[in-house]
Amino acid sequence: MKRCLCIFFLxxxxxxxxxxxxxxxxxxxxQGIDLVYNMKFEEADIKFDEMIRINPENxxxxxxxxxxxxWWFSINIQNDEIGEKFKEFSFQAVKIAKKMLDKNxxxxxxxxxxxxxxxxxxxxxxMTNSWLKAYWYGxxxxxxxxxxxxxxxxxxxxxxxxxxxxxxADIMPKFVKAISFLLGIEGNRDKGLKELQLAVSxxxxxxxxxxxxxxxIYLDFxxxxxxxxxxxxxxxxxxxxxxxxxxxxxxxxxxxxxxxPAIEVFKNALNLKACKKYxxxxxxxxxxxxxxxxxQNNFEExxxxxxxxxxxxxxxxxxxxxxxxxSIYNAGExxxxxxxxxxxxxxxxxxxxxxxxxxxxxAQERLKHPLTTTQIGLIKGRNYFSCGQYNNATFLFHDxxxxxxxxxxxxxxxxxxxxxxxxxKVEFEMKEYQKAIQTFSKxxxxxxxxxxxxxxxxxxxxxxxxxxxxxxxxxxxxxxxxYSYKDSGLxxxxxxxxxxx
Numbered sequence: 398m399k400r401c402l403c404i405f406f407l408x409x410x411x412x413x414x415x416x417x418x419x420x421x422x423x424x425x426x427x428q429g430i431d432l433v434y435n436m437k438f439e440e441a442d443i444k445f446d447e448m449i450r451i452n453p454e455n456x457x458x459x460x461x462x463x464x465x466x467x468w469w470f471s472i473n474i475q476n477d478e479i480g481e482k483f484k485e486f487s488f489q490a491v492k493i494a495k496k497m498l499d500k501n502x503x504x505x506x507x508x509x510x511x512x513x514x515x516x517x518x519x520x521x522x523x524m525t526n527s528w529l530k531a532y533w534y535g536x537x538x539x540x541x542x543x544x545x546x547x548x549x550x551x552x553x554x555x556x557x558x559x560x561x562x563x564x565x566a567d568i569m570p571k572f573v574k575a576i577s578f579l580l581g582i583e584g585n586r587d588k589g590l591k592e593l594q595l596a597v598s599x600x601x602x603x604x605x606x607x608x609x610x611x612x613x614i615y616l617d618f619x620x621x622x623x624x625x626x627x628x629x630x631x632x633x634x635x636x637x638x639x640x641x642x643x644x645x646x647x648x649x650x651x652x653x654x655x656x657x658p659a660i661e662v663f664k665n666a667l668n669l670k671a672c673k674k675y676x677x678x679x680x681x682x683x684x685x686x687x688x689x690x691x692x693q694n695n696f697e698e699x700x701x702x703x704x705x706x707x708x709x710x711x712x713x714x715x716x717x718x719x720x721x722x723x724s725i726y727n728a729g730e731x732x733x734x735x736x737x738x739x740x741x742x743x744x745x746x747x748x749x750x751x752x753x754x755x756x757x758x759x760a761q762e763r764l765k766h767p768l769t770t771t772q773i774g775l776i777k778g779r780n781y782f783s784c785g786q787y788n789n790a791t792f793l794f795h796d797x798x799x800x801x802x803x804x805x806x807x808x809x810x811x812x813x814x815x816x817x818x819x820x821x822k823v824e825f826e827m828k829e830y831q832k833a834i835q836t837f838s839k840x841x842x843x844x845x846x847x848x849x850x851x852x853x854x855x856x857x858x859x860x861x862x863x864x865x866x867x868x869x870x871x872x873x874x875x876x877x878x879x880y881s882y883k884d885s886g887l888x889x890x891x892x893x894x895x896x897x898x
Contacts, residue, residue, distance in 0.1 A: 422448055422457070426602060429461055434605055435638040436671035438469040456497060456510040459490035461602075467517050472641070473677045474524055483521060490514040505548055509555055512541030516558040535562055553599040556592040557607045564589025568618055568889065590614070597628075608632055612645060618889070622649045640666040644682050651689055654783045659689045677718065680706045684720045687727060694780045700731035722748045722756035729760070733768045734776065741767070771797055771812060779819055787823050794820040810843040814851050821858055830862045837862070853882035857891060869898055 425444045432441035442465055448458030463486035470479040491514050497507035519535030522528070539562040545555040567584030593614070596607035612628035615621040629646035636642060643666035650659035663686040666672055672679050687702035706724040729744030745760040768776075774797045781790035794816055801813050817839045824833035840846070840855040860875035876891050 422451055425451075426457070426461060429465070430602060430605065431636070433465050433468055434632075434636040436472075436640070436675075437638070438465055441465045454493065454496070456490045456494035456507060456514075459486050459493055460510045460514055463487040463490055463514065464517060467521060470521070471524065472675050475677075480521070480525070484518070487514045487518050487521075503548075505545055505552060508541050508545045508548075509552065512538045512545060512555065512558055514538070515541065516562070520561075538562070551599075553595055554601055554603040557596040557600060557603040557610070560589045560592030560594075560596060560607070561610055562589070563592060564614060590619075605632065605635070609642070609645075616645060616649055616652070619893075620652070622653050625649045638669055638671055640669045640672040640678065640682060643669075644685065647682075647689070648685055651685060651692070654692070654785060656689045656693050656784065660686065663689065676709045680709055680718065680720045680724070683709075684724055687724065691727065691731070692780050692783050694777055696731045696734050700728055700735070703728040703731065719753055719756075722752035722760075726756050726760055726763075729763065730768065730776075733763075734773050738767065771801055771809075771816075775812070775816055775819065778816075782819065782823050782826075787827055790823050791820070794823065810845040811847045811851070814840045814843045814846045814855075815848065818851055818855055818858070821855070825858065825862060825865075828865075830865050834859060834862045849882075850884065853879045853884055853887055856882075857887060860891075861894070864894070864898065872898065 425448045429441045429444035429448075432438075432444065442462065445458050445462035445465060448461065452458065463483055466479055466483035466486060470476060470483050474480070490510055494507045494510040494514070497504050498511075501507075515534045516538030519531045519533075519538055521531075522534060523531035538558055542555045542558045542562075545552050546559070563583075563585045565584070567586040567589065569584070590611075593607050593611045596603050597611055600607050608628045609632060612625045612632070615625035615628070626646060626649045629642050629649060632639070632642040633646055643662050647659045647662035647666070650656075650662065663682050666682050667679065667686075672682065683702045683705045687699045687706075690696075690699035690702060703724040706720060707728065710721045725744050725747050729741045732738075732741035732744060742764060745764050748757050748760040750757040774793055778790045778793040778797065781787075781793065797816050798813065798820070801809060801816070817836050821833045821836035821840075824830075824836055837855045837859045840851060846852060856875045856879035860872045860879065863869070863872035863875060873895075876895060879887060880891050
């Protein structure tokens, strides 16, 4: 009897210790995740190390530790040391998860850690342009996550990786899709969205990450800025020390042409400690702050924001990204508009080919052909349009058209086509669809239009006009003409709008 009581109490004691450990691990996971999304990566690392110490034979601690390094790396992809740490702990998570499956082939958590680790590796190699590795690891991750859902379709954290995989595999450019098909990679945009929405509404550990990815998709691809704003507002409130969520929120406002809210959000982000700690990241906020001021025709403030990027990058060579050369280019545009021609040329001359081939090419073009008064007028007119000042935009565009049409020395057909295109956009927003049809149609009267995007997008805009008038036959005709051009971004917009017909 005494022996039975001893065994009973030992079982109770061991169960209590195990319960306490599991409770402590859950607490550490949640604390660590909060620290990661508040960009306190060093503190998060300590939490995940404690998880590993408590249970070194469980892949969970290694998985979350590698995830911490992934987000740490994502704000500065030139930091090879952090990137190597990410890979080290990702492969460690894979190794331990496989051992867990050797002990118990039905261990669904081990399958999830395998799928998540491989998925993160796929995303890492995509960020570093190692596409074959990205496809390979992404596919492996997806296969393990499918096994998770097959065994338990209410394991909602698994829907994050599946949603990312299915959505992005579907929206890739056609030439990439062709390679993907050969590798057995299938995409499904609608399915991906539903899976991400499931992870947002019912996920446990992956809820915040799912919100972030879904918000980015609504912002960058679906162009559903209102839904994106809702997600990024929630994330900003929950993780107030993370400037990346405020950056995304500001970009949403910027795309909705709500410049004042965008400026307010960007300024708030710049005051955060994490933003000051990571100058590489801070540059992105200044870049979009400059864009917000530029969009208001406030070129002095825009210039100040772009020059902040120049001064930061000059002191921190490792913090340079595409933002650096393009901010210098935009500063040159501001100087030109503000009639400081010499300073404008100095900016263009600073841009090197190694910084960005496209920015260098644009700068060289500006050195050969400085902004004309008509081009400056076009910039201001586009900004009036983006701010909803349609009367100002209309007056300015009519004035520019009259000026260029009467230019007997040299009629710039590309510039005229672009003015008519922007004039048509104003008329469309004012619901003057018949006038917009006439204006967009004038774009096709010019033979020497050097900007390849103008004519296909004019066909698309014409299609939208006919759609609003209920003339579906002509709308589809214009959409088909627009689709005949090689423009993957335009193809995406056409496919989206055709679903509403």
